[in-house]
Amino acid sequence: MLHRVLPRGRRAFDSLSEQEILALAISSEEDDARIYRAYADGLRADYPGSATMFEQMAAEEDEHRRRLIARHRARFGDSIPLIRREHVRGYYERRPDWLVRPLGIDRTRARARQMEEQAARFYRAAAARTADAETRRLLGDLAAAEAGHIATAGRLESTHAPEEVQADEAETERRQFILTYVQPGLAGLMDGSVSTLAPIFAAAFATGNTWSTFLVGLSASVGAGISMGFTEAASDDGVISGRGSPVKRGLATGIMTTVGGLGHALPYLIPEFWTATMIAILVVFVELWAITWIQHRYMETPWLRASLQIALGGALVLAAGILIGNA
Template sequence: MKRFVDLSEAEILALAIASEEEDARIYRDFAIRLRPAYPATADAFVAMAEEEHEHRHRLVAMYRKRFGETMPSVTRRDVRGFLERNPIGRSAIRLLDPLRLEAVRGQAAVMEAEAASFYARAADTVRDVDVRALLADLAEAEQGHRALATQLKGGLAAGEAGAAEEATRRRLLLLQVVQPGLAGLIDGSVSTLAPIFAAAFATMSSWETFLVGLAASVGAGISMGLTEALSDDGAITDRGHPWLRGAICGVMTALGGLGHTVPYLIPDFWTATSLAALVVVVELFAIAWIRWRYMATPFGSATVQVVLGGLLVLLAGMVIGSA
């Protein structure tokens, strides 16, 4: 791996050409994947990709003028000091697409900041006047891209387009994260109440109750996760990648059950049971608040549905365990 200061002018131009090609590909990938949900941001990335192609043509023309048709193979990975391009456009965004809008915008800001720094440093390194002038011009151009990328990162300031994209982002957050997470939390918090408290009052043993609760929580998490993942591929409903959605649902289901299971690590049975009951109350009111905050359910209605239902399940478990 070479140091930047050891690169020849031909290698600097070759590196710049390869970098422009890579950045243009990434921007076009961003645009394609963001287009269905965020058209205004996608248009901005298309424009940035086209400018990267224009920069590449100018660099290639300069290389041919100075060094002919044979070009050395030099990429960012061959030179020390360059950040590895985050493959968000090729992998992570496919899993979270199109939820990770802010991650994409942030990546673009990092890319443009690095490009502007590279061209400024390269312009100070080369001796040929024409090459120096071209690199300085590209440094200024990348600074303009950097300003646009920073604007994108902070939120697209495009009036109605930006507001529409923010509304879309919130809708996708609701469909892909909040709904499966809430479904899992409700199932884990409520469905495990009866077996856990039945085991508690049947055995009067903290450790045995903990084992039952752990098994019930993990089992419910696996079951709910698989059910959610296999229920809908998300292609039509915009509910996102099925396995991501299933993972969110499964983890929240397990956490919902573990919340009132963990107190039974306390050896004293009645202390553990009192704390577990308190956790149950907090869980139920938290679920009611989430339904009110994200699902537009009146808080009073959500409280009655969730808290009353949960307490009935809790009492059922206690009665059965005491029989």
């Protein structure tokens, strides 16, 4: 059992020979070039300037790999040992790009900077353990090159992703976030907060029993969340509309629908009826204010119009629930 979680079979970095260090550097440069090209492919549709930047960084990693292979051939011949970063204990790891998608532009640039810093540290440590003068010089040059890549990335960024391009890319990312998460989540929060008002307060005033009211609210909230989530996911695959993954939109809608309904159902866990009801009504006002703020903040709806729409709709549904419960 322990062999599944303990890093058995890994070599300590200090135990690597000069040939193995060169082989590790070659495989690392191959991986980094692959990752940069994957970043470029993932960003090209929405962030062409940054995609070009990552393509050029990949080309630089390819040049490093060629220099390392040439040095290995001169020193040890054409047969390069198979050694990769996962074979070395304590060596830095790289996450494949498909694990971090969607590729947020700021996160991707930050990850690239981290990759260059890690590579520079590796080459400095490798150079310190190498006795051959020419190999040591190459590794030292690559350490300086990797450290300089942060500045190079800055220059490439200013060329291919100047401030106006970065502003456009940031706006594109913000718009995608709104389409994938904010709009579906807001629709769910509105549905959960408003549509469950009538059944919860009708049950409260009809029965006067807080536990029964809570069960009604729980079932209404969970049922509405499941229904809204599946409806959102099935309504649009996101390919043509560009609204993003239907699974993510469905989860955002379903979760926020459930949260919106549970907000004013949870107070009925309090045994005292009027205390629970007053707190529930207070929670309703908080929910309606939150919806209004989200509409104004992300959907750019004027405060007055958003307030009137939400307040009027919420008040009508709340009144309907209380009237039906007292009938």
